[in-house]
Amino acid sequence: MSHWTFAICLVLAVVARALSQATIDPKIFRRFEYKHSFKGPHLVDRKNRVPFWNSFGNALASADQVRLTPSIRSMKGHLWNNITYDANDWEVEVTLRVSGRGSVGGDGMAVWFRDQPGEDGPVFGVSDQWNGMGIVLDSFDNDGGMDNPMIYLIVNDGSKLYDHNSDGRTNLIGQCKRDFRNRPHPVHLRIRYFDGELKVDYSHGTSPEPSYELCLVSRNIKLPTSGVFGMSAATGGLADDHDVLKFMTTSLSLTPYGQGDAIAMKKEEAAKAQELYDVYSENLQKQKDEYAKEHPHAAAPDMLFETPLDRSINQVLSGVDEVRELVKNLHTVVVTKSMQTTVDGQQRQQQGGQAGAGASEAMISQSLSRMSQEVQQILRRNQDETNSMLRLHGDAIRRVPPSVQDAFPGVGRPDGPDMSQLSSDMAAVRRDIQQQQQRQHQQQQAPMLPTAPRRGGSLMRGQFPEDDDYSEARQVLSTFSAAPVSAPRQLPSPDNGSSSMQQPKPGFDVDLGIVRVCGCGCCMLLPPLS
Numbered sequence: 001m002s003h004w005t006f007a008i009c010l011v012l013a014v015v016a017r018a019l020s021q022a023t024i025d026p027k028i029f030r031r032f033e034y035k036h037s038f039k040g041p042h043l044v045d046r047k048n049r050v051p052f053w054n055s056f057g058n059a060l061a062s063a064d065q066v067r068l069t070p071s072i073r074s075m076k077g078h079l080w081n082n083i084t085y086d087a088n089d090w091e092v093e094v095t096l097r098v099s100g101r102g103s104v105g106g107d108g109m110a111v112w113f114r115d116q117p118g119e120d121g122p123v124f125g126v127s128d129q130w131n132g133m134g135i136v137l138d139s140f141d142n143d144g145g146m147d148n149p150m151i152y153l154i155v156n157d158g159s160k161l162y163d164h165n166s167d168g169r170t171n172l173i174g175q176c177k178r179d180f181r182n183r184p185h186p187v188h189l190r191i192r193y194f195d196g197e198l199k200v201d202y203s204h205g206t207s208p209e210p211s212y213e214l215c216l217v218s219r220n221i222k223l224p225t226s227g228v229f230g231m232s233a234a235t236g237g238l239a240d241d242h243d244v245l246k247f248m249t250t251s252l253s254l255t256p257y258g259q260g261d262a263i264a265m266k267k268e269e270a271a272k273a274q275e276l277y278d279v280y281s282e283n284l285q286k287q288k289d290e291y292a293k294e295h296p297h298a299a300a301p302d303m304l305f306e307t308p309l310d311r312s313i314n315q316v317l318s319g320v321d322e323v324r325e326l327v328k329n330l331h332t333v334v335v336t337k338s339m340q341t342t343v344d345g346q347q348r349q350q351q352g353g354q355a356g357a358g359a360s361e362a363m364i365s366q367s368l369s370r371m372s373q374e375v376q377q378i379l380r381r382n383q384d385e386t387n388s389m390l391r392l393h394g395d396a397i398r399r400v401p402p403s404v405q406d407a408f409p410g411v412g413r414p415d416g417p418d419m420s421q422l423s424s425d426m427a428a429v430r431r432d433i434q435q436q437q438q439r440q441h442q443q444q445q446a447p448m449l450p451t452a453p454r455r456g457g458s459l460m461r462g463q464f465p466e467d468d469d470y471s472e473a474r475q476v477l478s479t480f481s482a483a484p485v486s487a488p489r490q491l492p493s494p495d496n497g498s499s500s501m502q503q504p505k506p507g508f509d510v511d512l513g514i515v516r517v518c519g520c521g522c523c524m525l526l527p528p529l530s
Contacts, residue, residue, distance in 0.1 A: 028194070029253045030091075035083050036229055036249040039095075040064030055079045057120060068109060068125070068233035068242040071100055075239065076125035078232035080117040086226045087251045089194040094231075095246035097186045098139065105149075105181050106140035106238035111191065111231055115224040118232065123162045125232040131158040132227055135191055135200060136168065137180055139240060143167050150177050151189075151202065151215055155223075174216035178202055186245055188212070194252050196220055334432045342439065 035052045044050055044061045055061055059068050059077030068077040094111055110124045112134045118126030124136065133155045141148035143166045152175035154168050163170050180187045183205030190201040190212055198221045203210035229249065233242035251257075 027254065029256050031251045031253070031257045033085070033087075033090075033249040033251055036081050036085055037247055038066075039246040039248065050079070052081060052083055053079055054082050054117075057125060064245065065097075066231075066244045068231060068244065069235050069239070071235070071239045071241045073235055073237060073239050075235045076120055076232075077234075077242075078118060078120075078125050078230060079244070080230040081228045084226055084228060085113075085249070087253075088225055089252040091190065091192040091194075091250045091252055092229065093246070093248045093250075094189045094191070094244065095186050096137075096180075096189070097183075097243040097245065098137065098181045098240050099243075100181065100238070100240035102238060104140065104238060105240040107234045107236045108136060108138040108140065108149075109231065109233035109242045110137065111135040111189065111229075113193075113223060113227050113229055115227045117228055117230060122164060123232075125234040126230075128162050129158055129160065130156050131224055132156065133198065133221065133223055135189065138167055139181060140236065140238060141167070143169070147177055149179050149181055150175055151180070151200065152176075153198065153200065153216060153218055155221060173221075174200075174218045176200075176202065176215040178204065178215065180205070181240065192252075193221070193223060196222065198223075331428060331432065338432065338435075338439075 038050050038053060041064050043063055043065065048061060049055075050061050050066065055066065055077070056079070057077040058070065058075045059066060059079050060070075061067075066079055068079065069075040092111070096109070098105065098109065108124055110126075112118065112126070112130075112132065114130045114132035116131075118130060121127030123130075123134075133153065136152055136154060138148055138150050138152065142164060145167070148167070150167070152168065153173045154162070154171040155173055156162075156171055160171055162168050185205045185208050187205040188203035188210040190203075190210075192199045192201075197217065197219045199217045200215040201212035202215040203212050229247070231244055231247070235242075
């Protein structure tokens with residue numbers, strides 16, 4: 001049992017050490033360098049080029065990746081940043097994919113940081129004897145050591161040759177054996193160079209999100225203080241697709257970025273700039289004094305420009321003007337709506353649509369209620385803006401010197417809308433809404449005018465309602481009633497064809513919406529009265 005406990009403790013210690021090494025120091029400040037990075041989608045511009053990067057050889061850029069080499073034999077391709085990187089400490093995260101049909105691939109690819117871009121050459125597609133470092137993903141086992149695929153670090157000062165047959169053993173500093181070919185997801189590399197230490201973390205591509213583990217660490221590495229980033233790949237007798245999906249560069253520093261700019265300025269330049277500023281300030285003050293002596297009654301030069309306080313007051317005043325204009329427009333809308341509602345209500349009452357009118361009146365009442373609520377909200381907002389304006393106005397007046405107020409009576413009195421007039425406009429809108437609501441309530445309770453029934457009913461014979469619409473009918477009835485009745489005509493009987501005397505009775509009937517007026521021995525039909 002004690003042996004198992006010791007083994008578990010040893011494993012936990014190793015894991016904790018690896019996690020501590022992989023954790024980024026929170027004291028280090030980071031800044032993303034977009035001119036030294038790229039990622040998809042929309043990777044290329046209209047000319048199918050990656051911004052700030054140049055491609056060479058068989059490298060081909062698309063919308064979401066850069067293919068350094070296709071799975072064709074004897075291909076070379078490389079990609080280089082066209083802007084020099086001058087920071088001492090940095091971190092690079094690379095997302096890539098190596099895939100091929102065979103169980104063994106070739107040759108491999110590399111991530112570079114050199115003092116200058118490489119050209120076509122034998123070291124994974126670029127030239128030899130470089131000054132800088134390279135992280136190589138070697139797919140093919142050239143030396144027969146059965147240790148490929150492998151990731152290793154090579155460093156050169158420009159005087160060494162790379163031995164391709166021995167997989168770079170003469171330049172190799174650190175390595176780890178990882179199978180990066182044909183993974184379910186792209187693999188990730190995180191290369192960090194800080195304070196002379198170079199560390200490589202690897203994510204094996206079994207999940208979409210990176211899960212880094214330590215690959216190699218090497219200390220006392222000296223790299224150029226100024227260089228360029230790049231990537232290259234090559235194929236030989238065996239071929240793989242070498243794709244780069246993302247290349248993200250971050251600068252690292254122990255001090256916050258932006259605070260060291262003033263410290264970096266040379267003392268001589270800072271002293272010279274301060275001297276020039278002092279001379280300019282002195283000359284400006286002399287010119288102000290001379291102008292004040294020559295123009296004693298003119299406004300001070302500082303008063304010709306808008307101060308932050310004046311700008312705030314003007315903003316408040318412009319807001320009040322907008323509120324006032326909105327109130328005027330709202331008043332116009334309320335009056336127009338009131339007149340239209342009154343006319344519509346009278347028309348509906350005459351047509352007898354009592355049920356429809358009630359529903360419409362309810363809708364209009366609801367509309368007026370909503371308008372009343374909007375007016376109340378505008379009033380509250382206007383009150384808040386008015387209070388802010390008065391407070392700022394008071395502060396402005398207190399800050400104006402008494403001498404300036406005596407010389408310039410208009411100072412500290414900004415022009416703005418009459419607040420009493422604005423309040424009266426708002427009160428008028430409120431009264432209009434209340435009157436309209438009362439008018440709608442009275443119209444709903446008013447009795448409806450009598451109308452002639454459409455079917456099956458009749459008014460009392462010989463009588464019309466006392467209304468102006470029936471004056472013509474009453475006049476016709478009185479004329480027929482006053483005329484002498486002539487002898488009755490003989491009308492054929494509908495039953496046996498014999499004649500019979502039928503005397504139409506004077507008067508009128510209203511049936512089925514048709515008015516029949518009888519008199520003088522005959523009857524006439526009149527159109528329905530509306």
